[in-house]
Amino acid sequence: MSGFSNIATFKHGVHPEEFKSFTDKLAIERMPFVEDYILPLGQHIGAPSVPLVKKGQSVKRGQMIANAGGFVSVALHSPVDGKVQAIELAETLTGKMVQSIKIKTDPYSSQLLSSSNPGDYRNMELDEFIKSVQSSGLVGLGGAAFPAHVKFKIPEDKSCKIMILNGCECEPFLTSDHRVMAEYPEDLINGAKILNHFVKAEKIYIGIESNKPDAIAILNKKLENESDWIEVVPLEVKYPQGAEKMLVTAILNKEVPSGKLPLDVEVLVSNVSSIAALSQWFETGKPLIERVVTITGNAIKRPANMMVPIGTSMREVVNYCGGLNTENYRMLLGGPMMGMVQRTLDIPIVKGTSGLLLLTEDNVSTMDEYSCIRCGRCVEACPMFLNPSVLGMQAKKGLWEDMKDNYVMDCFECGSCSFVCPSHIPLVQSFRVAKGILREQKAKKALNNKGNE
Amino acid sequence: MSKQRKAIISTSPFLHDKATTPTIMMEVVYTLIPLVALSYYFFGLGALLVVVASILGCMVTEYVFSSGEKWKKLKDGSALITGILLGLCLPPGFPLWMAFLGGIVSIGMGKLIWGGLGQNVFNPALVGRAFLQAAFPAAITTWNAPTFGSGWFSLNGTNAALPFLQAENVDAMTSATPLSKMKFDHDFGSATDQALGIISGSLGETAGVLILLLGIYMIWRKIIHWRIPVAILSTVILFSGLFWLINPTIYPDPIFMLFTGGLMLGTMYMATDLVTSPITPKGQWIYGVGIAILVVTIRLWGGLPEGVMYAILIMNAVTPLVNKFTKIKPYGYK
């Protein structure tokens, strides 16, 4: 695997315009403290956190205010010194109402971090380490917000030979991972060391798309004096290079079997920003109370990469970035390929918010739909080698079972097919619907079977 | 439906590739313009009018008989392509009313009765051409010798024939096409003449080299699938070359095979029709090789001098099957 003469990549995929120049050269700024914070208890995948504080109680910046609500769940910490205003329902992503802890900032506080020292990881057993990570509130910062410790706990019957740190950031517009790699390279390398103390992979690759030459150069420089346990792999700029399966294929030339995880081929993939945050927890005791968010798009006056305390209202962040250029904007969370539309700015930044996209209407495609002309562009785009053309026709007719036979469950909703389709057929959009229906049917069947037993 | 559409569009992805179905179709139209111009130059005004008549037949039918937003249907440009292609594979002296009728049949029988764009099994232009061949076997085999730029304003006498009146063929320069010469006289003519288009034949058949270049351009622009032309042309060379090596006095050489008749036009513009060719890579190879073998077989041993049309129509018919049996293996099923 040494000496990449040919730049590593996967087969198929698409080349959307990158739009990274808005922010890719901008150093990370700090978002100033604001008056109010809203911390939803369920901002990660899994069980919601359980509050440890009461209304009216004073809290410190970095203090744990909610505990993990199960193994697949993480702790939550206060981003500021202040007072608990309320624990009540508040609007969060996609308009959902969830239980949240509301904190009013203490305006006279110095906001110094007060955190318990997690202790030296070198003296920890695996279980202690996993518990410690869980109590730091760490989740995957790439967007999925899956509890990091769950991923780090390799099941007994599996092993991890290779670790891949995912610095692709293949979604257009987003630059937060890029800036973290460029500005916190030591944290990334140290985090890899800490994690590998427990995971014991033979080799660690840092996969970075080659449109981030500065990050690649900085990391290579920092790694000069290291032995070859860790190596930077420049990757072709192609979407969705950062999808776990594609990344494993690009770097190791292996396929992850259908329905399985990279770990089933002895690979652990983790986002670079999460690994940097892991290091900060063990080195300084700072739990996950802030993260880097890219605020970008043509509708924002001053695009920026910002270190934002979790719980800050998006409106505050937008105002800090000079406000909006236009009344007619569309707001997305995450990148334009897989991100979610957001209705209002009055929701908090959460742990999984990697980017806040404010697009003018002309950025957004709303075009006439034509019939499928079987041009095959979707087939040549799909990184999973599915046939979106056939799936699309079956979706129009509601043939869910046929779609299942055509592997729709293997679709990971990257959107490449819809991106290329010249007839603007809502392909991935209808696959999401089909997958939902198929999942529901399966659950119903399982329930019926149980009832019959 | 429109309400639902809106809801769907407001989910990701929010970026879109620039190419749209109308732009792709229009790009094909642009590549056809030089061909139409060339046939005008070679065969005079009559040739141009034949193309215009068949375009009109196609567009009028599309507009009148398609449901829903009529102008939008025309906007996708596919009827225009069908019209030009049909016109290009008709003789320059062809009665205009027949060309118009051919256009109607192309769109009506070749596309609309199947459910419109994307639903048809057979290439519409070839459906129209097959109809005309069956209905007017005499007119469609009357070829004119090229006039080389001297016919800018002159019609072929037969162009103006009125419907169902037997037109007298007043054109004295009628000559046999190279393929029928080959077939019936074993006279192969000059390959350079054929490649450059200085021979008689239907409009678009006479400029093999130009069509080849346009095809390469379309492949480069990713408008057509590269595998189909590569499969057809290489199989024709190998298959006919084999017989030529065995007995060059009976069998024509491969270059002759490539540049005569409708092979080049059929390969680049009809076999590669996106709608009626397989979508899977393996399917495209099978389809291309199949067309080539049929063409050579019909040309060398069949009862007709030319087999491109039937070869493509036959392979169109098996395309749904080919698609079915050449499923792509998804990622993760090794």
Ligand code: SF4
């Ligand atoms: S890209 Fe669109 S038009 Fe082309 S084959 Fe796929 S679904 Fe059909």
Ligand code: SF4
């Ligand atoms: S079918 Fe699914 S996996 Fe394939 S390109 Fe479309 S969204 Fe991506």
